[in-house]
Amino acid sequence: MARIVVVGSINMDLVTTVGRRPEPGETVSGDGFALVPGGKGSNQAIAARRAGADVEFVGAVGDDVFADALRGVLSDAAVGVSRLRHVDGPSGIATIVVDGGGENTIIVVGGANSRMTELDAADLNAIAAADVLMCQLEIPLPTVLAAARHARANGTTVLLNPSPVRELPADLWAEIDVAVVNEGEAAQFGAALDPVPHVITTLGGAGAIYRDRDGHTLFHPGVAVTVVDTTGAGDSFTGALAAHWHEGPKIALAWACTAGALATTKLGASASIPMREEIEAALRKNGETA
Incomplete structure (x- = not known):
């Protein structure tokens, strides 16, 4: 079982469903509304746990009515x-x-x-003891950089999902072992990704492609499902990838693509993240080893 620390965000998602999204200045009638705990950090932590990893979350909630529910979704x-x-x-x-x-x-x-904005001694000790550190860009960049530097200094694999996209300093890219991006992000970052030893680019329903430091590639096709909501699919992909990274890119990619596809079959982010048993069943159904 991989030991993963996630340094990242946790949000309450206010989800509205609608036949079509409104144009600028337009009002349309919605079909439904739900409060769903989310945030890229929280979603990826839950996804990694459900895919079989031992996960610790480093983050913050406020003093409002959402705080207990957000803590509860991680604990549950x-x-x-x-x-x-x-x-x-x-x-x-x-x-x-x-x-x-x-x-x-x-x-x-x-x-x-x-x-x-700060990592304390206990946070840093948890990062140093982990197999994988997972970060995103929904918390302050200096915190991400501090976490990545400490992980690299202690032999912990650093996995970054650089989303939402922003310009990143070269000293952060230098600390990254694994980058997970979608096609749009890959295009925006361009040559900045070149020094990263392992890059995984998601292709939506078409699957994902992996590239190593020598330019060798692996492709995993998409998994056929009936799409309900794509929210959280990328986080399910990334969490499952991290949970199985120690088994090698080929196996990790299979877990990730399958988890990401299954996540699109339900509404919401954290609620749609598949359980390990679901992923294993889908892998077997598609003739892959779970």
Whole structure:
């Protein structure tokens, strides 16, 4: 069982479903609304745990009505929350609109995530003891860099999902072992990804491609499913990839593609993350070793 530490965000997602997303200045009638705990860090932590890893979460919630629910979703998923702190002010939120085709539009307000500006000794000890550190870009960049540097110095594999996209300093790229990007992000980062030893590019329903430091590639095709909501699919992909990275890129890619596809079959982010048994069953069904 891989030991993973996630240093990242946790949000309450405000999810509205609608036949089609409105044009600028237009009002449309929605079909439904739900409060769903999410955030890229939390989603990836839960995804890694459900895919079979031992996971500890380092992050922050506020002092509002969402804080206990956000802590609870991690605890209920058996993700360690001893490093989840409470700060003054609101928790992070994301407003998500999902259309009839399952595509989404997301607005994130950082809240407590924006106040994740320091890592204490216990956070650093957890990172040093882990097999994999997973980070995203929904918390302050200096915190991501500090976590990555400490991980690299202690032999912990650093996996970065550089989303939402922003310009990143060369000293952060230098600390990254594994980068997980979608096609749009890969195009935006361009040559900045070249020094990263392992790059995985997701291709939506078409699957994903892996590239190592020598330019060798692996491709895994998409898994056929009925899409309900693509929210959280990328996080399910990344969490499963991290959980099985120690088994090699080929196996990790199979787990990741399968988990990401299954996540699109349910509404919401954390609620749609598949369990290990579901992923294993799908892998067997597709003739792959679980």
